[in-house]
Amino acid sequence: xxxxxxxxxxxxxxxxxxxxxxxxxxxxxxxxxxxxxxxxxxxxxxxxxxxxxxxxxxxxxxxxxxxxxxxxxxxxxxxxxxxxxxxxxxxxxxxxxxxxxxxxxxxxxxxxxxxxxxxxxxxxxxxxxxxxxxxxxxxxxxxxxxxxxxxxxxxxxxxxxxxxxxxxxxxxxxxxxxxxxxxxxx
Amino acid sequence: xxxxxxxxxxxxxxxxxxxxxxxxxxxxxxxxxxxxxxxxxxxxxxxxxxxxxxxxxxxxxxxxxxxxxxxxxxxxxxxxxxxxxxxxxxxxxxxxxxxxxxxxxxxxxxxxxxxxxxxxxxxxxxxxxxxxxxxxxxxxxxxxxxxxxxxxxxxxxxxxxxxxxxxxxxxxxxxxxxxx
Numbered sequence: 536x537x538x539x540x541x542x543x544x545x546x547x548x549x550x551x552x553x554x555x556x557x558x559x560x561x562x563x564x565x566x567x568x569x570x571x572x573x574x575x576x577x578x579x580x581x582x583x584x585x586x587x588x589x590x591x592x593x594x595x596x597x598x599x600x601x602x603x604x605x606x607x608x609x610x611x612x613x614x615x616x617x618x619x620x621x622x623x624x625x626x627x628x629x630x631x632x633x634x635x636x637x638x639x640x641x642x643x644x645x646x647x648x649x650x651x652x653x654x655x656x657x658x659x660x661x662x663x664x665x666x667x668x669x670x671x672x673x674x675x676x677x678x679x680x681x682x683x684x685x686x687x688x689x690x691x692x693x694x695x696x697x698x699x700x701x702x703x704x705x706x707x708x709x710x711x712x713x714x715x716x717x718x719x720x721x
Numbered sequence: 722x723x724x725x726x727x728x729x730x731x732x733x734x735x736x737x738x739x740x741x742x743x744x745x746x747x748x749x750x751x752x753x754x755x756x757x758x759x760x761x762x763x764x765x766x767x768x769x770x771x772x773x774x775x776x777x778x779x780x781x782x783x784x785x786x787x788x789x790x791x792x793x794x795x796x797x798x799x800x801x802x803x804x805x806x807x808x809x810x811x812x813x814x815x816x817x818x819x820x821x822x823x824x825x826x827x828x829x830x831x832x833x834x835x836x837x838x839x840x841x842x843x844x845x846x847x848x849x850x851x852x853x854x855x856x857x858x859x860x861x862x863x864x865x866x867x868x869x870x871x872x873x874x875x876x877x878x879x880x881x882x883x884x885x886x887x888x889x890x891x892x893x894x895x896x897x898x899x900x901x
Contacts, residue, residue: 558759565748574741587747594751599758661736680730681737712729 550607553598565594568611572618578677579622581666589625593618615682616692619674664714668707675703676711797879797894811856812896816842816864818876821849823868830864830891832857859898865891 546567552560569590576586597604597614604613665673678689679700686697693700798815816828826844829836832855836842844851844866863882866874875881879892 556759558756559752561755562748562752565751569743569747569751570741573743573747574738577741578737587743590743591747591751591754595754595758598755657732658736658739661733664733665737677737680734708730711733715729715733 546610547607550601550604550610554601561598564610564614568614569594572615575615575677575682576618576622578662578665578681579670579673580625581662585625589621590618593621596621612688612692619678619692623670623674660715664711667714668710672703672707672710675700676707679704797876808856810898811858812898813854814857814894814896815852815854816844816866816876817850817852818844818866818868819850820868823849823851825869826851826853827867827870828853828855828864829867830862830894832862832864836867857894857896859896862894862896863891864894865889 546564549560549564553564572593573586573590576589577583580586580589593614597610597617604610606613665676668676674693675689675695678684678692679686684692686700689695689700690697695703798817818826820826823846826846827836828842828844833842842853842855844853864876866876868874873889875890876892879894882891882893
């Protein structure tokens with residue numbers, strides 16, 4: 536399992552350097568976590584612009600509160616919790632603005648290497664299906680299967696009980712299967 | 722199209738786990754914000770560091786407080802009264818003098834016949850900050866503070882009067898007619 540605990544072990548050293556005034560050491564932490572966490576934010580928020588904004592905000596908030604990071608060796612997990620909360624806020628704003636999730640196809644195309652057209656179509660279908668999940672279900676699904684977190688860790692990050700999270704993941708999986716089956720049977 | 726021999730869930734997860742790459746400008750943007758925060762924090766820390774150092778020296782703290790109050794409040798301040806409470810053509814002015822060591826402070830001027838008779842404006846003491854408010858007619862006035870009933874002094878923050886009355890230093894004050 537990948538999990539957040541398996542992140543680089545020298546986070547603590549970088550955090551200590553930053554706290555001692557070596558501000559550029561924070562750049563190493565940004566480089567270390569930006570791509571992986573950008574993936575979560577893009578899937579969660581549905582477009583690159585909002586995802587980058589949320590991630591920038593999370594990094595900035597983390598820097599501002601760095602003295603309150605009680606386990607510097609788990610900086611990544613702590614940052615991720617900030618990002619998850621930030622995505623929730625951003626998601627709530629989006630829902631208020633519009634009930635429709637609009638995915639930025641360019642973000643998906645730019646997100647990885649070149650792919651055949653049919654693969655791109657499949658990816659778009661998946662992104663649309665994920666976008667149709669409720670925010671709670673989407674969050675639980677992404678944390679469980681894409682970020683490969685354990686339920687205890689998910690519970691710690693989200694503040695939601697393990698049973699509720701299991702239920703959300705199960706429902707998210709069922710909904711995705713239904714949505715993707717509909718696409719292929721159409 | 723996907724190979725349907727594999728489970729849908731596996732394929733979905735595989736796609737969603739594809740790496741995302743942000744360009745380097747992202748890191749630069751974050752670091753611009755972070756460096757700005759760092760600079761703000763340093764400025765903040767140096768200010769509070771200085772304040773804390775002074776707080777450990779009561780004498781300095783008192784001097785600093787007096788200086789700050791003096792800069793802000795010594796002099797003559799326009800006071801806004803409730804509507805309709807002032808006589809036409811007059812304005813309220815508050816005279817303020819910071820002098821913690823004084824036992825009494827009064828204001829004398831041409832508007833109260835230089836304190837002759839019972840017309841002296843006696844200031845009240847607020848922890849070394851003496852103040853009194855007077856209703857003055859529009860025009861140019863001369864005035865002075867009288868400390869401890871004997872020390873006559875001009876207002877250190879106001880222009881000196883061109884002709885000192887009684888051979889004593891005094892200050893000039895212009896009260897504009899607010900009705901015009």
